[in-house]
Amino acid sequence: MGFLLRYIDCCGSNGNGQLGLNHSEDIDRPTFSLAVNQEVEDIAIGGNHSLILFKNKNLFASGEQCGFFDPALDSDRFDIVQKDVTHVCAGWDFTAIVKNNVSVFLYDKNGKRHLIDLSENAKFMRSSLHSVIIVDNKGSAFAFGDNKKGQLFGDMITDKIVPEPKKITFEDLPNSSFNGLMVLDCCMGRDYTIFYLYDEEKDTNIILMRCKTDRFSILTNMYSTIGDRDHEIQGSVGVNKSQWFFVDKHVKINGLKSMWSSVHVWYNKDDTGNKLVSFGNNVYGQKYDGSKLEEEIDSFDVGTEHGLLVTKDKHKVYAWGWGEHGNCGPSSDGSLKLLFQDDGERIVQNVFGGYANTFIVTSRMPM
Amino acid sequence: MSETETIYDQIEIEDFTFDPDTQLFTYPCPCGDRFQISIYDLQDGENIAVCPSCSLMCEIIFDEIDLQEYLDQIS
């Protein structure tokens, strides 16, 4: 079948050639970067580098030493850098990959390190500037990196930097009846983590935050919107502490993502349709306001301080939030704006937000 | 700095990287560059770090007493 061809268009911050456009100027309109006859599995974007993972496990990279911090690799074009990669994430100045679902490697200015071989296959990875969380198929989570605010391990590991992956546990929750909480999803802001947990025994879902200060009242506002009001918020905020609440039984969370200072939840209550709601810093319009959007949302992603969504018809991409580098299009003012509309022959597969840049994956529709 | 300017976020001094050669504190900016402020500006009571590549500004959270360990690093 000849329908696998994928096109990648990008815009926004490009000071190190991380958009793969053969130059290092910022650009404010989605511009063609790469076409490959493979489905895109994921795109990971770091401070000044970008990585595209294809379904055939080939990893392409562009930007600052291609994220592998080997001066020989410095490039402003996407090219293949690794094979057998199943998961990828990027931080400010590092790249972490999982090879063949179990072997975790870290690449940074200190070179390459084989960190761990997981006993279960990896399911997904999340990252922030200097931290990584890996969740496996059984819902166990492992993390390494910056833990200065207790954002990874809460009370369980208090080291400020955790260089090797350690298991994340939730034994600091005083209710001893929590047995084997599974991590369904998680997202990291600049200095906090939100975990979406499942307690199999009680068949309840929990949202838990680890951070030093919740200065944007993210957790309390999440509780007001998706919390189970029969229970109060539990725990407290502070270094090496955890604060959490039970999720309303009528709420199904389908997406949980974080910019550096706001959290975005895509959820469905009582099967009334999916809603995207934001919590946190709004000084640049980072909180999603979809009141003018008449179409339904197919999917969304967020970058450091901007958001992107694909409409249900898969023909349009809208952007909102901080767009100073052209990452939200040429006339960005924070509000929701149309960023990309296909020519009628393509459909939008995914969108990915990075450090003030945007990646749009499209495919040509079958004739 | 005037109070009408937008402060993007507050960042603690312990999160910044201090370079004794340039006497600058730096911290990643969401744009891919770095917020920066000199230790002498902090001594003068300035607390807003700026990014050379964009308009974002952050407030650096510190106590005067925090500066001594960094001043000691400058030869």
Ligand SMILES: [Zn+2]
């Ligand atoms: Zn900047």
